[in-house]
Amino acid sequence: MTARAPGTATENGAGDEDAAGTGAENFFAGEPLLRLVATAMVRLSQQRTVGDPVYEDSVQQAYNHIVLHCLRRGAEPPGSVPELARWAAEKPLGAWDFGLPEELAPEAGTHLVDAATGSPTQSCLEWAVSARDPAAEQFENLLMKEALAESRAADAPEAYVAFRRLLIEKPVLTETELAALSADLDLGLLHETVKRCYERAPASCLRDGRYTACGRCGCLLVPVPHGGFRCELDVCRRSPVRQGISWTPADGGGLRHLSRPLRTFITGPGLAETALESALARAGLTAEMWPRFDTYDLRVTFPDGQVWAIDVKDRANPALLGRDTRPLRQDPPYDRGLLVVPQYRFTERDGYREVFRHHVPEEAADRIELLSDRELLRQVRTRLRGRKRPERTRKNSTTGTRGTTGKGAEDA
Structure with missing residues (x-):
């Protein structure tokens, strides 16, 4: 299979300017370009046969846009789609110079494709799933x-x-x-x-x-x-x-x-959900899982009747998580809404909480708290002991420091 250089004719005679919009000025950069490339890597990974002599449009357009982006910067572009795929495996995202805002910049060493397996990384899937209409x-x-x-x-x-x-x-x-x-x-x-x-x-x-x-x-x-x-x-x-x-x-x-x-978006977070369920059971609490047909993930009722609603996510990119976050629905009702992320995400990504809060929509910012699984279990134990949660701890849980250990709920 072969790639077309930007501006060459397609099989029906139309140029890539028509596919991209009104011309070269509309070629993507920054976040849209990263989304295009990530989606192309996912599509390539789903390809099972050689098929047509040209790549499907999403792959071809990603290649065209990255070539023009390189040429505009005076950099050497990839010579083919296979070379673009090699870039995705060999070049960390920080070396692509997409022009991303600092808060969207990926963690050092993040790649779109795992060089050892040739499959898209979770970071790649998160950007692709956030892209428009991904498979x-x-x-x-x-x-x-x-x-x-x-x-x-x-x-x-x-x-x-x-x-x-x-x-x-x-x-x-x-x-x-x-x-x-x-x-x-x-x-x-x-x-x-x-x-x-x-x-x-x-x-x-x-x-x-x-x-x-x-x-x-x-x-x-x-x-x-x-x-x-x-x-x-x-x-x-x-x-x-x-x-x-x-x-x-x-x-x-x-x-x-x-x-x-x-596997990535159900099994992965699900492991954290069921680990929390087990940890809460050891603390003497029974969690209702996915209540009312998955309104949220866990519903925990304390002996005094207070109810915590917990949604669990395991996302590599806190900015994308923040953008996707909405207030939890009040059916079934609860007293406190929590978004819980495994501790290892906070440990591996400096500023995870701060980046999340910068991108969370205003309507959700005051109605849902972001905690690590270890923070959640620590607060559960404090509440069960009948102690008033210190004000300093409460502030840390929503705006302040990240955790100090990489253990998850299963280790708590």
Whole structure:
């Protein structure tokens, strides 16, 4: 497959000026350019065959825009789409000179593509999912909305809860296990939607004729050159790889793997959600999970009757998280609305809280507090001991210092 240089004719004779708008002055830079390139990397990763002799429009346009951006700066542009993909794997985002505002600048060493696995990083997916009309966002939202609609129509909240737990706890299923879910009392209602969430396990995850799961998240590990494996989830990359169960391609009639967008934006945060559920249970509290068909993630009622509503996110970029944040709906009602992010995000990104608060919409800024999972559990324990939470701690939880340890809820 080949790329067209900016301004050359397409198959129907139209130039790229028509595709881009009114001409070269409308070529993107800054954040729009980063979104274009990130979306192109996601689209390339979804490509399964060689196909047409030219790349699809989203990839071609990203290449055209990055070439013109380089030429305008007097820099050497990538010579082809494959070279652009190599840039995404080899050049940290800080070296691209997109012209991003400081608060949007990625953490040092952030790449769009993982050089070891050749797959988009979570940062890449976050920028692509934030872009206009990306396939990943459509796919994730469509399936989750289908599950919600079917559960609501049957007045079966237990079916939706079972569906969410399945995507978190079982990112890999054999064909036999997938078929057996049709007889499950809760999941049978959503069986057709469940089947669409899982893809055939790719050959790229095979090593020596076997698939191997990550011992932490349960997703398939990706073999890397010169031996070893790598997990695609950010939460697992902080520690050495832990190998879990393994399968042959024929086990259980074949293997299915949860789609990448769902692994990133449902399984990843879901691990933090269920870790909080377990930690709260150890503290003597029962969390209602995804109440009223996922109004928010956890609803915790204290012995004195006060209710905390908790939404959990595991996002690499605090600016994008801030932009996406909205006040939690008051159904079911609560006394305190909290947005909880795993502690490792605060530890790995200086100023995570401050960048988030700079970008959160005004209507949400005073109605939802950002906490790390460790901060949340510390406040829970303080409340259960019957002590008044110190004013200094309250201020820190919403505007001040970041945490001092990288442990998450599961370690608290």
